[in-house]
Amino acid sequence: MKTGPDISRIAALIGDPARANILTALMSGKALTATELAGEAGVTLQTASTHLARLETGGLITLRRAGRHKYFRLASEDVAHLLETLMGLAAGSGHLRSRPGPRDPDLRRARVCYNHLAGDMGTRMYDSLLARGFLRRDGAALLLSDAGRDFVTGLGLDLASLPSPRTAMCRDCLDWSERRAHLAGRLGRGLLSHIEGLGWVRRVSDTRIVRFTAAGEAAFDRFFPAA
Template identity: 50%
Template sequence: MRNGPDIARIANLVGDPARANMLTALMDGGALTASELALEAGVTVQTASSHLSKLMEGGLLSLAAQGRHRYYGLANAQVASMLESIMGVAEAAGPQRVRPGPRDATMREARICYDHLAGDQAVAMLDGFLARNILTRDGDRIAMGEVGPSFFRAIGIEPDTLKKSRRPLCRACLDWSVRRSHLAGSLGAAIFDKIVAERWARREANSRAVVFSPTGRRAFEKTFFG
């Protein structure tokens, strides 16, 4: 066996259909109970508990207790990024596992990926940042550009505060529907928080889709596309 990370172990955890459904259900950054995840996976609560134990042991989930309830969520943004990348490979390789529907176009345009914006709008936003030197890119590494700090401070996002987080300030996340990168990291999360705080967009019920209002879309594009 070669030295290095045991990718087979992680692949085995993610590769089970029931566990894959559970992990996908948590891609919105929320937390669900074992009963709720059992419904998502289409298995009994007892079976779901067994799967959840394995995911916890594998470091893919976190657990929080609130009263009598126990809530499961993705362990961190790195796990979400891994899942988003796998979705991109699955999308390219096909076939589709789910039935297409009206949500598909909305999901591709804008959706939440753990705690940041993904989809066509997010990819276009990152492209604009790079073109205007707000951010720079060297391979897979994204960094603050020369005009970045002043740009973000002008719209109420303080980069120096974000740098104090344990998370990377900027990180490329491979977008499954576009198969190009959108912006993750603490900066990506701060941008999504601003979108929500300004009420430019809303989360679609029971979905990761993010829907912009007409005025919200104009405000979003004016702020981030210049």
């Protein structure tokens, strides 16, 4: 196509294996240093710095300085949404980088997708909200219904306190392992943060894995019953 957005530049940035590993590492939502990302990519620090500069110039990551330290993170939730969709496409086409390992079942059950809940538990949450009419469709838009606002408020989440007002309240995100949607947007982010604060889940250090406590899983099943 000779006019319109040039997707080839974005595709080329993501298509390099080292840069793909860097972007995947940043899907945890954490800001990481160049040294940490070099380890994730399996390249030298000098090579990682070159990749990071290209990703920053391409608008896929941002740099934040804290004293002498530099931290990198994904530029936006839109970037995370694109990466998760590409992961689903790759998984569905059989393009897997390695054999599933011991962590694979945990990643598939519950993980962080940038700032919201993904995996089996994420799609269950989404399906439960949709089935009870707490989420509703208006054309292509996904909206929180009045009943949904009452439900979320009853859970203890203050919708007015959610950050990033320029981000949609609710949006679909294609789950790479379940091949179905989970909930993103401000509500998805707020719900994950809220259930962490309630002690239902804890994040596994240096991974995207989220583990439910026994009490947390029981509470999740009560508030988000299977559709």
